[in-house]
Amino acid sequence: MKKYTKIIYLFLLLFASIGFYSCDSDKKKDATETKKVSDDDKIVDGIHVRTGLKDGKGVLVVAHTCTVCHSADIVMMNRMNEERWNETIKWMQKTQGLWDLGENQKIIVDYLTTNYPMPKATRRANLKNINWYDLK
Numbered sequence: 196m197k198k199y200t201k202i203i204y205l206f207l208l209l210f211a212s213i214g215f216y217s218c219d220s221d222k223k224k225d226a227t228e229t230k231k232v233s234d235d236d237k238i239v240d241g242i243h244v245r246t247g248l249k250d251g252k253g254v255l256v257v258a259h260t261c262t263v264c265h266s267a268d269i270v271m272m273n274r275m276n277e278e279r280w281n282e283t284i285k286w287m288q289k290t291q292g293l294w295d296l297g298e299n300q301k302i303i304v305d306y307l308t309t310n311y312p313m314p315k316a317t318r319r320a321n322l323k324n325i326n327w328y329d330l331k
């Protein structure tokens with residue numbers, strides 16, 4: 196991720212300076228569209244430039260839906276399984292004004308669990324062939 200930060204900032208700067216950067220009020224309207232390719236949705240080196248999200252199936256749905264209220268960082272920071280993502284979405288709907296996502300919810304949760312999976316267990320494997328010795 197760090198490697199791309201510079202590139203992302205360069206692109207943001209470029210977009211801003213040539214006036215391509217569209218205003219926030221349009222985002223909510225687009226949030227349920229699965230396919231919309233504009234300069235706002237450029238993908239460079241496998242990264243959705245505006246948000247920093249990894250490219251993958253459903254990335255535009257996530258980019259359009261999940262960065263309306265907060266940055267994508269809060270999304271990428273969290274590694275959850277399907278059940279917990281659905282709970283988090285329900286919590287945002289109950290308390291933060293997130294709308295009903297309809298069939299996009301599955302697309303979003305699939306994207307998140309595929310591209311930002313739970314960390315693998317870090318416990319080491321059991322030791323084998325130990326030469327025990329008697330304490331004297």
Ligand code: HEC
Nearest residue numbers: 260261262263264265269270273283287291292293294303
């Ligand atoms: C309607 C506004 C809104 C939208 C749209 C939205 N969120 Fe949120 N979300 C919030 C708010 C508000 C918070 C709390 C932010 C904070 O604590 O600073 C939050 C927090 C979170 C958190 C942190 C939860 C925690 O336990 O700390 C995650 C993860 C998250 N959102 C993911 C998503 C994803 C994924 C989507 C797309 C489906 C999404 N958000 C779309 C409003 C929204």
